[in-house]
Amino acid sequence: xxxxxxxxxxxxxxxxxxxxxxxxxxxxxxxxxxxxxxxxxxxxxxxxxxxxxxxxxxxxxxxxxxxxxxxxxxxxxxxxxxxxxxxxxxxxxxxxxxxxxxxxxxxxxxxxxxxxxxxxxxxxxxxxxxxxxxxxxxxxxxxxxxxxxxxxxxxxxxxxxxxxxxxxxxxxxxxxxxxxxxxxxxxxxxxxxxxxxxxxxxxxxxxxxxxxxxxxxxxxxxxxxxxxxxxxxxxxxxxxxxxxxxxxxxxxxxxxxxxxxxxxxxxxxxxxxxxxxxxxxxxxxxxxxxxxxxxxxxxxxxxxxxxxxxxxxxxxxxxxxxxxxxxxxxxxxxxxxxxxxxxxxxxxxxxxxxxxxxxxxxxxxxxxxxxxxxxxxxxxxxxxxxxxxxxxx
Amino acid sequence: xxxxxxxxxxxxxxxxxxxxxxxxxxxxxxxxxxxxxxxxxxxxxxxxxxxxxxxxxxxxxxxxxxxxxxxxxxxxxxxxxxxxxxxxxxxxxxxxxxxxxxxxxxxxxxxxxxxxxxxxxxxxxxxxxxxxxxxxxxxxxxxxxxxxxxxxxxxxxxx
Numbered sequence: 001x002x003x004x005x006x007x008x009x010x011x012x013x014x015x016x017x018x019x020x021x022x023x024x025x026x027x028x029x030x031x032x033x034x035x036x037x038x039x040x041x042x043x044x045x046x047x048x049x050x051x052x053x054x055x056x057x058x059x060x061x062x063x064x065x066x067x068x069x070x071x072x073x074x075x076x077x078x079x080x081x082x083x084x085x086x087x088x089x090x091x092x093x094x095x096x097x098x099x100x101x102x103x104x105x106x107x108x109x110x111x112x113x114x115x116x117x118x119x120x121x122x123x124x125x126x127x128x129x130x131x132x133x134x135x136x137x138x139x140x141x142x143x144x145x146x147x148x149x150x151x152x153x154x155x156x157x158x159x160x161x162x163x164x165x166x167x168x169x170x171x172x173x174x175x176x177x178x179x180x181x182x183x184x185x186x187x188x189x190x191x192x193x194x195x196x197x198x199x200x201x202x203x204x205x206x207x208x209x210x211x212x213x214x215x216x217x218x219x220x221x222x223x224x225x226x227x228x229x230x231x232x233x234x235x236x237x238x239x240x241x242x243x244x245x246x247x248x249x250x251x252x253x254x255x256x257x258x259x260x261x262x263x264x265x266x267x268x269x270x271x272x273x274x275x276x277x278x279x280x281x282x283x284x285x286x287x288x289x290x291x292x293x294x295x296x297x298x299x300x301x302x303x304x305x306x307x308x309x310x311x312x313x314x315x316x317x318x319x320x321x322x323x324x325x326x327x328x329x330x331x332x333x334x335x336x337x338x339x340x341x342x343x344x345x346x347x348x349x350x351x352x353x354x355x356x357x358x359x360x361x362x363x364x365x366x367x368x369x370x371x372x373x374x375x376x377x378x379x380x381x382x383x384x385x386x387x388x389x390x391x392x393x
Numbered sequence: 394x395x396x397x398x399x400x401x402x403x404x405x406x407x408x409x410x411x412x413x414x415x416x417x418x419x420x421x422x423x424x425x426x427x428x429x430x431x432x433x434x435x436x437x438x439x440x441x442x443x444x445x446x447x448x449x450x451x452x453x454x455x456x457x458x459x460x461x462x463x464x465x466x467x468x469x470x471x472x473x474x475x476x477x478x479x480x481x482x483x484x485x486x487x488x489x490x491x492x493x494x495x496x497x498x499x500x501x502x503x504x505x506x507x508x509x510x511x512x513x514x515x516x517x518x519x520x521x522x523x524x525x526x527x528x529x530x531x532x533x534x535x536x537x538x539x540x541x542x543x544x545x546x547x548x549x550x551x552x
Contacts, residue, residue: 014493021509028545
């Protein structure tokens with residue numbers, strides 16, 4: 001009889017089946033077992049299959065970027081697992097170490113990839129001597145592979161006011177970029193001079209890049225935006241970019257169909273004069289939290305209907321009920337970091353920053369847990385680790 | 394093996410590596426994808442040999458296929474949790490191999506999940522020993538590999 005140990009190894013399918021079920025951290029650890037395991041884990045096929053599985057079942061985390069002069073960030077693991085004694089780890093990248101003249105703006109976190117803009121300035125003026133003075137980059141912090149976003153012409157990127165990264169491995173192995181460039185017309189100059197900036201609609205040229213063809217679309221799509229829109233504050237979700245506009249219909253850009261549509265205002269409750277506490281995406285669901293004042297501890301989490309016909313109340317949250325921090329302090333400043341949806345509904349959570357702590361609130365059973373203490377959350381993004389290697393496509 | 398509605402003439406005989414013969418119904422045997430093609434041509438006198446499967450493993454596999462509730466995911470979860478609860482790491486590994494060899498419906502998933510949970514936060518040395526993997530890296534190569542993803546080696550469980 002064959003030794004059973006050899007049999008596991010001979011059946012590389014079985015090895016893959018097990019590895020596919022391990023979170024990224026443990027897969028990376030298994031790379032050191034032997035050359036054979038290293039090879040299995042390094043193949044594009046394995047990494048792709050693993051990514052597809054992680055898109056549905058990954059342990060959720062937050063990516064926190066606090067210092068604009070370096071690409072150092074912290075990853076905070078949100079799952080309640082005993083195996084993770086330290087819920088925070090720090091990531092640094094040698095090519096973007098601290099430099100007072102470097103400005104990093106993280107623009108998006110999407111299915112394991114981070115899109116950011118790096119600009120070198122001295123006293124607020126871009127430095128021409130740096131060849132990479134002003135660049136859009138995207139990378140996977142796990143594989144540590146960086147790539148510059150290439151543009152059709154040198155001056156193209158200078159007018160960019162917003163750039164979105166569209167990557168949904170469950171839909172397509174290819175990714176897209178959507179750029180918004182300001183169209184400067186005579187009216188805008190006049191309004192600018194007279195200080196009357198808000199009255200006239202802003203115009204943008206929208207262009208798309210697809211990794212499938214490795215090229216930017218030839219034609220510009222003209223976007224005449226309402227005056228109160230911040231074109232860089234949209235949220236990418238399920239093939240579209242959404243902007244929430246207070247007090248009126250919102251707008252979205254359908255990336256596949258290359259057109260703009262309106263999104264009805266949540267009319268079923270009086271949302272006039274409500275503040276946007278949170279607007280974000282999780283696992284293909286778009287969430288919106290509106291509050292009457294910034295310290296409201298009772299609110300609804302709205303979810304966009306799948307047919308984009310309007311909003312529904314998905315969860316009701318009453319932070320008074322969680323006791324501890326909130327009941328002790330009464331009115332307490334807090335911020336909503338994200339709504340995290342999970343494959344298992346009972347794992348879905350609301351993540352808050354309050355009193356120098358990150359708190360997770362289970363949306364199903366209304367319990368809460370302190371994830372970790374932290375001084376500052378700067379820019380925070382929902383994130384999960386993948387081995388994805390789309391840059392190879 | 395206990396027979397249900399099907400007459401014994403319809404049952405399939407499976408012979409394990411340790412020489413035990415199990416009679417199972419075609420409905421059960423058909424869920425072992427590896428032997429499916431052999432079932433069509435077999436009659437009551439045919440004995441299908443399973444060189445990689447021991448009696449203990451086949452007993453467990455039949456227990457799973459006969460006992461798995463048909464409906465309600467919560468009932469399936471409870472049944473599966475109970476099914477793997479008392480298995481030792483060695484038994485889990487043996488059953489995983491048997492299940493992988495026979496390609497048993499549903500059970501490959503359960504076993505792979507269970508083994509993944511078992512090795513999840515274990516040290517490289519533990520996982521090597523568990524699977525009988527021979528380390529063919531030079532010390533320098535292994536050090537480089539560990540260095541590359543140093544964070545992945547934080548917080549390892551006791552073996």
